[in-house]
Amino acid sequence: MNLLTNPTRILFFTGKGGVGKTSLACATAVSLADQGKKVLLVSTDPASNLDEVLGAALGNHPTPVPAVANLSGMNLDPQAAAAEYRERMVGPYRSLLPAAAIASMEEQYSGSCTLEIAAFDEFSRLLGNLSATADFDHVIFDTAPTGHTLRLLTLPTAWSTFLTTNDTGTSCLGPLAGLQAQQELYHQTVLSLADPSLTTLILVARPETTALREAARTSRELAALGILNQHLIINGYFTTVYQNDPVATAMQARMTHALDDLPAELVALPRTTIRLSASNVLGLASLRAIFGSDASIADDQTPAIHHVDLPPGLGSLMDELAEPGHGVILTMGKGGVGKTTVAAAVAVGLAERGHRVHLSTTDPAAHLAAAVMGNSMPNLQVSRIDPQQVTSAYTTEVMGVAGANLDAAGKALLAEDLRSPCTEEIAVFRAFAQVVAEGQKQFVVLDTAPTGHTILLLDAALAYHKEVARQASEMPEFVVQLLPRLRNSNLTRILIVTLPEATPVHEAGQLQQDLRRAEIEPYAWVINQSLAPLSVHDPVLHARQNHERPYIDEVVNKHAARTALIEWQNEPPTGILALEKLLTSTNRS
Amino acid sequence: MPSIQVFDKPMCCSTGVCGPQVDPVLPRFAADLDWLRSQGVSVDRFNLAQQADAFVKNAAVQELLTKKGIDCLPLTFVDGQIVAESEYPSREKFIEWTRLPFTVAPFPSLSIVTDTGCCSEPGCC
Numbered sequence: 262m263n264l265l266t267n268p269t270r271i272l273f274f275t276g277k278g279g280v281g282k283t284s285l286a287c288a289t290a291v292s293l294a295d296q297g298k299k300v301l302l303v304s305t306d307p308a309s310n311l312d313e314v315l316g317a318a319l320g321n322h323p324t325p326v327p328a329v330a331n332l333s334g335m336n337l338d339p340q341a342a343a344a345e346y347r348e349r350m351v352g353p354y355r356s357l358l359p360a361a362a363i364a365s366m367e368e369q370y371s372g373s374c375t376l377e378i379a380a381f382d383e384f385s386r387l388l389g390n391l392s393a394t395a396d397f398d399h400v401i402f403d404t405a406p407t408g409h410t411l412r413l414l415t416l417p418t419a420w421s422t423f424l425t426t427n428d429t430g431t432s433c434l435g436p437l438a439g440l441q442a443q444q445e446l447y448h449q450t451v452l453s454l455a456d457p458s459l460t461t462l463i464l465v466a467r468p469e470t471t472a473l474r475e476a477a478r479t480s481r482e483l484a485a486l487g488i489l490n491q492h493l494i495i496n497g498y499f500t501t502v503y504q505n506d507p508v509a510t511a512m513q514a515r516m517t518h519a520l521d522d523l524p525a526e527l528v529a530l531p532r533t534t535i536r537l538s539a540s541n542v543l544g545l546a547s548l549r550a551i552f553g554s555d556a557s558i559a560d561d562q563t564p565a566i567h568h569v570d571l572p573p574g575l576g577s578l579m580d581e582l583a584e585p586g587h588g589v590i591l592t593m594g595k596g597g598v599g600k601t602t603v604a605a606a607v608a609v610g611l612a613e614r615g616h617r618v619h620l621s622t623t624d625p626a627a628h629l630a631a632a633v634m635g636n637s638m639p640n641l642q643v644s645r646i647d648p649q650q651v652t653s654a655y656t657t658e659v660m661g662v663a664g665a666n667l668d669a670a671g672k673a674l675l676a677e678d679l680r681s682p683c684t685e686e687i688a689v690f691r692a693f694a695q696v697v698a699e700g701q702k703q704f705v706v707l708d709t710a711p712t713g714h715t716i717l718l719l720d721a722a723l724a725y726h727k728e729v730a731r732q733a734s735e736m737p738e739f740v741v742q743l744l745p746r747l748r749n750s751n752l753t754r755i756l757i758v759t760l761p762e763a764t765p766v767h768e769a770g771q772l773q774q775d776l777r778r779a780e781i782e783p784y785a786w787v788i789n790q791s792l793a794p795l796s797v798h799d800p801v802l803h804a805r806q807n808h809e810r811p812y813i814d815e816v817v818n819k820h821a822a823r824t825a826l827i828e829w830q831n832e833p834p835t836g837i838l839a840l841e842k843l844l845t846s847t848n849r850s
Numbered sequence: 851m852p853s854i855q856v857f858d859k860p861m862c863c864s865t866g867v868c869g870p871q872v873d874p875v876l877p878r879f880a881a882d883l884d885w886l887r888s889q890g891v892s893v894d895r896f897n898l899a900q901q902a903d904a905f906v907k908n909a910a911v912q913e914l915l916t917k918k919g920i921d922c923l924p925l926t927f928v929d930g931q932i933v934a935e936s937e938y939p940s941r942e943k944f945i946e947w948t949r950l951p952f953t954v955a956p957f958p959s960l961s962i963v964t965d966t967g968c969c970s971e972p973g974c975c
Contacts, residue, residue: 350899354902354906357902358902358905358912359919361919361920362902365859365920366899368860369898369899659872662874663876663877667878670881671877671878671881671882671884671885674877674880675877675881678877678880
């Protein structure tokens, strides 16, 4: 394939979580290393699983992967980068200033903005400073889920414009103030990304309508940033020779239909199609097999597990969820596991019981509207927290309140500060807190952003909570109450959504740990798109079905207090009728 | 011309827009300092998170920090003398302290403020 025969120096894999970016980035890296090229593989995902896929312990700096000559890997860990950055800013003053002053400096450098900026700074160093990676022929980035990646990619433009036009010297640079010297580096980062002889942007998508639409959106947004050298990988394409297997033929039909409808932006891109593998991609042999021409399938004739000791569908959870008559229900988990679908089904189920329900999302790549498919239902309100829209509303509000008594120069100063990239973070956070507050009176079902972003939001909640505790005035009630509300298990129920596969289960386990650190206890786990309860004959699906077992067991025995399992659906779960099926699970064959 | 120095709490930004609720005092104060600058006054503003160096170098600031903790911030100096502690002085105060031959410019009327459908008190929206 052309991606591997004449690759650019920088290969940047992006796409929704769960589409197989890490596997494909690893397979590309291993393949190039096998050709004798020196390769550095970098993950910028806060929930990286590079270690698991490569079977190597990686750190914050390039580390050789023992089993593959010429290959080094690293995890760009935002927490570690933020800690290093904080220490760089605070450390020199430890012996020079009183302890109280040091403590308050540290607190100021603990917010989500610092985390974002520190991660971005690391990322820029690798991408913009070519000497940092001079030892390598290729640098391959396995990025975070789309929304987060886009933020990272748009930041260089936003920040560098901001820095060059900010001439009063007093403006809101936040923690970036310590990084002004890096302006040239950020500029270089944008240039590197947009140089087609240097960088290829590889969009990874599953052959599913919603995933392809999102890839098209990403493609457009990146093109607008000048990143035009793009390549599309369709990962997990499936065809069957077993025409008497209704699940297999339905799956094939769903994929064919999705590809027939390929958005125009994507049709125009060079494309590589990777077949659905029979098992999870873990270990070097399966990585090397990805780009191999022979998609051989292990002849797995182990009897299928027809009996899963779990009640079908979400129905078993609905009674308990509905019982309080109001509250906040959050779906969380890795991108691409079906959080939106589960949130929409729960909302439909509650509305059907006659409850007033507000279904909303903070996911920048939401397809909630598509999930409910324009069907309207009594009692059900659907909305989306649009970052641009809430930022603009927040800016207007601040100008109207804090700016009311300022003269023209003062207003200009405030307006300039509000152009800070931090403003969006604050505005989204406030909108999230505001929606959560509605759960006091009615049901609010929130489909949150992919893991990385969710963690940032919760971090923000924690940082603000500390801030609130210190200066209780001036804080809107809904902000003050956010964390107590999220921690109140009588009010907030968190559903962790996962697929019965290694990475989504392990990442969800990590997410649960993060939640518990914030003193938030998840209510139940939902295993989505499971083949386990279905009757399948196709050997690939049969093998995948058997591979689900250990992960289902892991969820039930190790992670979850309650578990619900939704089987793979013959029809895409969009529209009220299809969503209702998830509550009862009726397509058992 | 007089000189003014302000030592702030650790802040993200001088107008406070990085917090979950903007305190209207902060953008007003930032605007006042900007106005003083435009009148030729030398103004330096330091915040503990980003310009800790300035705090280390000023013995009076160090002493107050040790004695009273960060609650003494913001500290305002005019020509090297502390004139305010734990508060943001008004434009009138600065005119008085610096003996500048200016009167306070009248605030613009509220009619030009965009109506956000929001009341004008902080924290109520």
